[in-house]
Amino acid sequence: MTQTTPDAPVRRQRAQIKVRTLRTDRWWIAPLLTFLALTAFLVYGVWAILDGSYFIDPYIAPFSSPCLSTSCVEGARLFGWAPIGDWYTLPPGLLILGLPGGFRLTCYYYRKSYYRSFWLSPPACAVQEPHGKYTGETRFPLIMQNIHRYFFYAAILIGAILSYDAILAMVHKPQGLGSWILLVNAVLIVAYTLSCHSCRHITAGRLNHFSKHPLRYKAWTFVSKLNAKHQPLAWASMFSVMGADLYVRLVAKGIIAFPFA
């Protein structure tokens, strides 16, 4: 057998294994399911934004809340307020779509899920990615992911508005199934929002002396607990917002029409 020394060129080489992976489990299932679920969410979102039946007293569909233009029916407006005038004729949901959309798009968990399932970078651990070059989030456009915290601030507002909508529905129609659906959705959305990594950073993650900031440390401890559940909360709130939105639209269309709807 030939002898190799530490500086022989062959010693600088990785194992020349010719297959993409030697994994024997079904590693492709998770990215496949993620791909299907996220695609379904996108497709539903596009349909919902274009759909006109977003309001039936006292419910407003979460995808179209807050409703900010004059084209929104009186009861759908937030505090009766319509800052965007007649000139705006597109679906009102489009006005706010960018905020929750951007929040999820730049979310650390969603990034993981779509980098893996859409971009296959990597599709699963120890499975080679199909790209020849890789620069990650070092340059435009992906470097823009760093603005996630600004979407977080906006998401706090949206979370508050959805909670307000749910409480309003609860007050006006406590026996309505829709009120309960909106309430559950609001709780999940708020929990998802508070479990955000940027939120964790802002509460106290950025500090090095927790002991000097006991209140912020407490908040950080709470957010950290939620943060450990960020992935399940992302999914739960995604399905709940989709479900609640669809429910309201079906009631508004008269497709769901039982007495306690």
Add this chain to the structure above:
Amino acid sequence: MSYKAKFKVWRGEGGEGKLEDFTVEVNEGEVVLDIIHRLQATQAPDLAVRWNCKAGKCGSCSMEINGKPRLGCMTRMSTFTEEETITVTPMRTFPVIKDLVTDVSFNYQKAMEIPSFTPPAGVRPGEYRMQQVDVERSQEFRKCIECFMCNNVCHVIRDHEENKTAFAGPRFLMRIAELDMHPYDVADRQEAAQEEHGLGHCNITKCCTEVCPEHIKITDNALIPMKERVADRKYDPLVWLGNKIFKRSSK
């Protein structure tokens, strides 16, 4: 209780090599490293494998078992069926010396590139006073046994050899986070994390966390918090303004 298992083991010097078939006895309670040792004892006396503690604490026996980075000494044979063929290969990201033994000096090189703990001038050893809550986060990272499986699995360098110069790998980005969070460290770690050690290459897909035998939440507790700190520093105009107005620093 004992049975014959089918193994495929990577054999070869340097990168050249091939998978060799073996049929070998397996007894109850054994781990993959036991089987590799049995191969050495009975069929392949020159089979090279690095190991030391056989207790999951020295980080020497990192290898890939059925394609997944694992510690040989912590992978029980009972997790496989008796019919399964078990494939054992060296870590993919590092050059092979022989058989299952890789040259992990990339990692030592990266470790050296990170400036060590830098206390404020005038504080002497023995004068540090720290609260438990202030060092707790860093302590999680100190559980690391330097098995380098996280760096091995990270697609940034596993699939792109050319990124090795620009990217320190999760193990050492975590080291930077550890120091940056340390109440007594005053060195500027944030700028360097992004510009010199390649934090931006990480796309938080969490494979490092998935393989860590110490179950350190590398991505959630070190890499993402570090990305947020870098964002404070480089990408957030409001924080920048706040720091100017209130003359505060994040330390």
